[in-house]
Structure formats: structure tokens, C-alpha cells
Amino acid sequence: MTTPITITVTGAAGQIGYSLLFRIANGDIFGPKQPIILKMLEIPAAMGVLEGVAMELTDCAFPLLHDMVLTDDPKVAFDGANWAILVGAFPRKAGMDRSDLLGRNAPIFVEQGKAINNYAASDIRVLVVGNPVNTNALIAMSHAPDVPRERFTAMTRLDHNRAISQLARKTGANVADIYRMIIWGNHSNTMVPDISHCRIGRRKALNLVGKRWYKKEFVPTVVGRGAAVIKARGASSAASAANAAIDHVRNWALGTRKGDWVSMAVPSDGAYGAPKGVIFSFPCVCPGDGTYQIVEGLKVDPEIQAGIQATGEELLAERAVVADLLGS
Numbered sequence: 456m457t458t459p460i461t462i463t464v465t466g467a468a469g470q471i472g473y474s475l476l477f478r479i480a481n482g483d484i485f486g487p488k489q490p491i492i493l494k495m496l497e498i499p500a501a502m503g504v505l506e507g508v509a510m511e512l513t514d515c516a517f518p519l520l521h522d523m524v525l526t527d528d529p530k531v532a533f534d535g536a537n538w539a540i541l542v543g544a545f546p547r548k549a550g551m552d553r554s555d556l557l558g559r560n561a562p563i564f565v566e567q568g569k570a571i572n573n574y575a576a577s578d579i580r581v582l583v584v585g586n587p588v589n590t591n592a593l594i595a596m597s598h599a600p601d602v603p604r605e606r607f608t609a610m611t612r613l614d615h616n617r618a619i620s621q622l623a624r625k626t627g628a629n630v631a632d633i634y635r636m637i638i639w640g641n642h643s644n645t646m647v648p649d650i651s652h653c654r655i656g657r658r659k660a661l662n663l664v665g666k667r668w669y670k671k672e673f674v675p676t677v678v679g680r681g682a683a684v685i686k687a688r689g690a691s692s693a694a695s696a697a698n699a700a701i702d703h704v705r706n707w708a709l710g711t712r713k714g715d716w717v718s719m720a721v722p723s724d725g726a727y728g729a730p731k732g733v734i735f736s737f738p739c740v741c742p743g744d745g746t747y748q749i750v751e752g753l754k755v756d757p758e759i760q761a762g763i764q765a766t767g768e769e770l771l772a773e774r775a776v777v778a779d780l781l782g783s
């Protein structure tokens with residue numbers, strides 16, 4: 456029998472968790488032959504709700520779900536974890552600015568980074584979903600000095616998927632025929648959606664839609680989509696965020712399709728003029744062995760380059776806010 460994979464999900468009783476856990480247990484990341492142990496972390500006040508979620512997971516009788524652990528202790532949650540999806544984060548409340556949000560979230564990711572360092576399996580790989588994702592991932596990474604840095608990533612895949620869908624709607628293409636979308640930078644309003652390398656079949660997407668649509672319609676729609684969902688639904692994206700987390704981990708673990716890439720926020724090595732020492736979204740190719748490579752050698756349009764500069768500066772400013780809380 457295949458050895459089970461241990462997947463830790465934090466904030467497991469939240470909205471994203473309510474979609475994510477069931478899809479993981481159904482085999483949507485690792486396929487129908489890979490058994491799973493789910494370790495679910497919550498704050499003490501949410502443990503009762505988590506019990507209810509676990510009851511529902513039990514009631515689904517998922518053949519792949521070999522065991523579940525429910526805990527409010529990070530040491531227990533990350534013990535032996537092969538994969539960790541960090542969803543739990545302090546929610547943005549009215550009147551809070553980005554630095555308040557960073558300050559409230561930093562201690563959570565300090566503690567989780569340390570627990571990952573000390574208790575996770577040696578092949579641990581981490582996806583941060585809880586906002587502000589890029590800097591939360593940086594904080595966790597900096598407190599896990601024994602874990603290779605490239606094992607820490609943050610999610611811009613929902614932005615990437617939203618961008619693909621907008622382009623598909625405009626051109627009438629199927630989403631599966633759209634290749635080489637890019638989201639650069641921070642998962643925030645400064646993100647840079649870039650279709651200049653996108654292909655739809657053999658055709659260049661930009662030639663089909665024109666620069667005016669790209670600038671006036673596409674970019675504002677992609678950047679503003681999270682807020683539009685909140686306005687319509689009265690709550691943050693949940694099922695689509697869970698779906699994007701599944702896509703991110705599946706591609707990282709099992710590979711990206713031939714001729715394509717995906718957007719992943721990963722530790723920056725300074726590629727494309729992005730600042731070093733932040734977690735920055737780049738186009739990445741995953742060969743299917745749990746590694747990724749930032750796509751090299753792309754020609755970058757000067758306006759996109761200016762956007763990369765601006766989103767990089769925002770990430771540096773975020774890093775400065777939490778500088779005292781960064782580990783080694």
C-alpha cells in the first residue's frame with residue numbers, strides 16, 4: 456500500500472478550509488491512489504467548529520482519508536507534515552491598514568515557521584494562503600532556517616486563474632487553450648497581470664484583444680476581482696481560493712503542462728529586476744519532482760517592468776514593517 460502523505464491545513468474551520476479539506480480528502484491534489492492524513496490547526500475558539508467539519512469529513516467516507524488530527528497546537532499540527540497549506544490568518548477589520556494587518560499576522564507566522572522547522576518532515580513544502588500572503592510566507596521562512604528557502608511559497612494562483620478566465624471570456628477561447636499567463640509581484644493591488652507572452656493556440660493573445668482592452672478592462676478586472684466578489688457575496692472568495700491552492704500544490708508536486716507555466720510567489724533571487732529577499736510572484740515551471748524553476752529569459756515590456764518595480768517596492772515596504780520579527 457502507498458504510504459500516506461501528511462498534509463497540514465491551518466485555519467481549517469474557516470471558509471476556505473470548508474472547501475479545501477474536502478477536495479484534498481477526495482484526492483484532488485495527489486490523485487486517486489495516494490492516501491492522505493489531514494492535520495488541521497485552529498485557534499482554541501474555533502475547535503468546536505473544527506469538530507463539526509471533521510464530522511462531515513468522516514461522513515463523506517473518503518477512501519483516501521486515512522486519518523485526521525484536530526489540534527490547536529502547532530507542534531502537533533506540523534509533526535511529520537510533508538505539505539503545509541497555511542490558510543489561517545487574522546482577518547482584516549474595518550479601519551485596519553496593511554501595516555496593522557501585517558503586525559497582527561506576523562506572530563502567527565513566526566510561531567508556525569518555528570514549528571515547521573522543528574517538527575515537519577524533511578521534505579516539507581509550504582504554501583501560504585492567508586493574507587498578506589507574500590510577507591507572511593517571508594516571516595515563516597525566516598523562522599525555519601533548517602528548511603531550504605525554496606520550500607516556502609505564497610499563492611497568486613487565484614489571480615492567475617482569474618486572469619485566464621477573463622481572457623477566455625473576451626476571446627471566446629476555452630481556458631485550456633490559454634498558455635503562459637503571468638502574475639508578477641505581490642498579491643495586492645500592485646500585482647502585475649501580464650498577457651504579453653500569452654498564446655491562444657498559435658496566436659498571440661495581445662494581438663487578439665489589443666492593448667487598450669488589456670489596460671482599461673483586463674488589468675482593473677483582475678486586480679479588483681477579490682473586492683468584486685466580496686461586494687457580491689458579502690464575504691471573501693473561498694471556493695475559488697481553495698481551488699487555486701489545490702492547483703498550486705498539484706502543479707508543484709506533479710508538474711506543469713508542456714509548454715506552459717504557472718504563477719507562484721517564491722523567494723526572489725533578483726530575476727527580472729525584482730528585489731532580492733522578498734517573496735515575489737514569477738512565472739514558474741515545475742518538472743513534477745517537487746521543484747520549480749523561475750522561467751528565464753523573457754523579454755519584458757517597459758510598462759510591465761515599471762509595474763515589477765512598483766510591486767517590488769511595496770514588498771520591500773512590507774518587509775520593513777516586520778523587520779524586527781524576521782528571523783535569520
Ligand code: NDP
Pocket residue numbers: 465466467468469470471472496497498501542543544545546547563584585586587588610611613614642691692693696
Ligand atoms: P478564509 O478561510 O475565508 O480566508 C483565510 C485567509 O485566506 C484570509 O487571510 C484571506 O484573506 C486569505 N485569502 C482569500 N483569498 C485569497 C487569495 N486569493 N490569495 C491569497 N489569500 C487569500 O477566512 P476565515 O476567517 O473564514 O477563516 C480563517 C480561519 O483561520 C478561522 O477559522 C480562524 O479561526 C483561523 N485562524 C487560525 C489560526 C491558526 O491556525 N493559528 C490563526 C488565525 C486564524 P482576506 O481576508 O484578505 O480575504
